[in-house]
Amino acid sequence: MADRLFRAEGVTKRFGGLTALKDVSIEVDEGSIFAVIGPNGAGKTTLFNVVSGVYRADEGAIWLGGSTLHGLGTHRIARLGVARTFQITRLFKQLSVMDNVILGLGRGDIPMGGLIRGPRSKEAVDKALETLAAVGLEKSADTKAGTLPYGDQRRVELARAMAMKPRLLLLDEPCAGLTHHEAVNLAEVVRQVRDTGVTVVLVEHNMHVAMGLADHVAVLDHGEKIAEGTPETVQRNPLVIEAYLGRGESGESHA
Amino acid sequence: MLYLVTVSTMVCIYIILASGLNIITGYAGQPNLGHAAFFGIGAYASALLTTKVGLSFWAAMPLAVVIAASVGFVLGIISLRLREDFLAITTIGVNFVVVSVFLYFDYFGRALGLGGIPRPSIFGHVLNKPEYLVLVVFLVAAVLLVCWVFSRSRLGLMVSAVREDELAAHSLGLNVTALKLAAFVFGTALAGLGGSVYAHFMTFISPYDFAFPVSITVMCMVVLGGAGTFWGPVVGAIILASAPEIMRFIQQYRMLIYGGLLAVLMIFQPAGLLGADSVFVRGGARLVARVRGRVVQSG
Ligand SMILES: Nc1ncnc2c1ncn2[C@@H]1O[C@H](COP(=O)(O)OP(=O)(O)O)[C@@H](O)[C@H]1O
Numbered sequence: 001m002a003d004r005l006f007r008a009e010g011v012t013k014r015f016g017g018l019t020a021l022k023d024v025s026i027e028v029d030e031g032s033i034f035a036v037i038g039p040n041g042a043g044k045t046t047l048f049n050v051v052s053g054v055y056r057a058d059e060g061a062i063w064l065g066g067s068t069l070h071g072l073g074t075h076r077i078a079r080l081g082v083a084r085t086f087q088i089t090r091l092f093k094q095l096s097v098m099d100n101v102i103l104g105l106g107r108g109d110i111p112m113g114g115l116i117r118g119p120r121s122k123e124a125v126d127k128a129l130e131t132l133a134a135v136g137l138e139k140s141a142d143t144k145a146g147t148l149p150y151g152d153q154r155r156v157e158l159a160r161a162m163a164m165k166p167r168l169l170l171l172d173e174p175c176a177g178l179t180h181h182e183a184v185n186l187a188e189v190v191r192q193v194r195d196t197g198v199t200v201v202l203v204e205h206n207m208h209v210a211m212g213l214a215d216h217v218a219v220l221d222h223g224e225k226i227a228e229g230t231p232e233t234v235q236r237n238p239l240v241i242e243a244y245l246g247r248g249e250s251g252e253s254h255a
Numbered sequence: 256m257l258y259l260v261t262v263s264t265m266v267c268i269y270i271i272l273a274s275g276l277n278i279i280t281g282y283a284g285q286p287n288l289g290h291a292a293f294f295g296i297g298a299y300a301s302a303l304l305t306t307k308v309g310l311s312f313w314a315a316m317p318l319a320v321v322i323a324a325s326v327g328f329v330l331g332i333i334s335l336r337l338r339e340d341f342l343a344i345t346t347i348g349v350n351f352v353v354v355s356v357f358l359y360f361d362y363f364g365r366a367l368g369l370g371g372i373p374r375p376s377i378f379g380h381v382l383n384k385p386e387y388l389v390l391v392v393f394l395v396a397a398v399l400l401v402c403w404v405f406s407r408s409r410l411g412l413m414v415s416a417v418r419e420d421e422l423a424a425h426s427l428g429l430n431v432t433a434l435k436l437a438a439f440v441f442g443t444a445l446a447g448l449g450g451s452v453y454a455h456f457m458t459f460i461s462p463y464d465f466a467f468p469v470s471i472t473v474m475c476m477v478v479l480g481g482a483g484t485f486w487g488p489v490v491g492a493i494i495l496a497s498a499p500e501i502m503r504f505i506q507q508y509r510m511l512i513y514g515g516l517l518a519v520l521m522i523f524q525p526a527g528l529l530g531a532d533s534v535f536v537r538g539g540a541r542l543v544a545r546v547r548g549r550v551v552q553s554g
């Protein structure tokens with residue numbers, strides 16, 4: 001059995017009166033793809049924000065390997081090897097694609113001489129180009145990131161996160177807003193990243209994308225984990241079908 | 256002749272000030288509307304160290320830089336966690352507080368200011384105004400060299416990333432607070448240098464030389480030339496620091512004109528003359544392309 005790389009135990013996060021996460025626990029095997037799915041507003045992005053230190057959990061514990069992430073700032077968590085993308089892409093728009101990716105290298109280290117020396121050492125450029133090639137964007141290296149089409153911007157953001165050589169990669173709806181063709185390509189990139197040994201947790205609103213990629217799936221609804229298992233078992237779970245289909249068809253039967 | 260020397264020296268001083276503000280506001284994206292406070296701290300420190308402590312200019316100048324940067328460091332630690340709009344207001348407040356301190360303590364000469372500030376001397380020879388200008392030009396060259404290295408360093412790229420998107424920078428492992436603080440200390444150090452150079456040029460300083468309108472003037476220079484570009488603050492300082500001297504008759508309306516200029520720029524040309532989306536840069540690029548095209552055709 002593979003080792004657990006990541007554990008969240010009993011995580012609760014409240015915003016005023018709203019409980020966005022209620023006692024959520026997940027465990028992720030090293031080298032696997034783990035999907036968190038659920039309807040809009042289920043708390044998926046909040047889970048990522050808690051894991052990456054943007055918000056602090058009100059209760060619960062979060063572990064990466066042997067070390068706790070609870071209470072650490074975002075950049076410290078990143079330095080431990082947690083990379084992420086955002087549901088709405090957050091690139092350094094005025095900077096070139098190459099500079100975006102180079103900023104991911106080294107997890108925020110300023111190497112000796114970084115005060116004086118430029119960021120584009122041969123080593124850094126080679127690594128950045130290699131990462132850009134992995135997402136199929138090496139030709140756009142000198143383009144200003146903000147001027148790329150949306151689908152390409154998403155790939156730059158993925159490349160920037162990959163450049164960190166993360167242990168855990170968090171992808172927030174990586175396929176949102178992409179064409180079917182782009183989504184299929186991106187899914188393939190995510191698989192390749194996993195094959196290099198990176199553990200991936202992805203959030204998807206679209207159940208089919210997640211089911212195709214993931215080794216293991218957890219389902220959130222109203223901040224609670226309502227199901228978990230392999231894609232096949234989760235797909236057949238009546239609670240999941242209810243969460244996804246019950247609303248809209250039979251009205252607010254849930255409420 | 257002497258008039259030209261005076262204007263040129265003032266242009267140089269403004270280049271130093273604007274380059275410093277450009278590090279803070281242009282590269283790191285942190286609004287600082289109190290830059291003149293650090294200009295004043297540098298000037299008063301240098302003036303006091305020479306007139307009351309008895310140091311030479313050569314010792315007082317670097318100390319003035321360190322003192323201005325230290326105040327910048329402390330204020331930065333306190334205020335850089337603020338949201339940007341609060342930071343803008345806080346820095347305005349700092350400007351008023353610092354001017355008040357100069358005004359209300361005898362040690363700082365109150366409204367009369369400080370006089371008798373010596374010009375620097377080399378081997379016993381006291382520099383006259385033209386000679387001092389030569390020294391100032393060397394200092395400007397050194398400042399621009401440091402800024403150029405910064406703008407092309409990994410540190411400079413990281414600071415720009417903070418300006419572009421703080422949360423994204425955080426999640427790449429960049430220590431955003433430290434990077435902002437580094438930019439703030441660097442920028443206020445340059446303001447301190449500008450202050451020292453100013454004090455020993457004028458030989459007499461008073462609190463209002465460092466009042467809030469001066470902060471706005473420097474901000475105008477940065478925005479006009481192009482915030483976040485290397486040459487922007489230089490171009491902005493040259494245009495605005497020489498213009499009011501040429502057009503003396505509009506002197507009284509200077510703040511009105513600067514304020515209007517800032518508003519017009521923000522609406523029509525937010526990137527400034529040398530900024531990325533500037534009509535001048537695009538026009539220049541088109542011109543270069545056309546000339547090249549012609550050379551290729553005829554060649
Ligand atoms: N910063 C915040 N302040 C207040 N409420 C928030 C905040 N972030 C998220 N929420 C709320 O938490 C719930 C879960 O949101 P989110 O995690 O974005 O859902 P999902 O990503 O699954 O669509 C929503 O009801 C949302 O309105």
Ligand SMILES: [Mg+2]
Nearest residue numbers: 044045046087
């Ligand atoms: Mg979301």
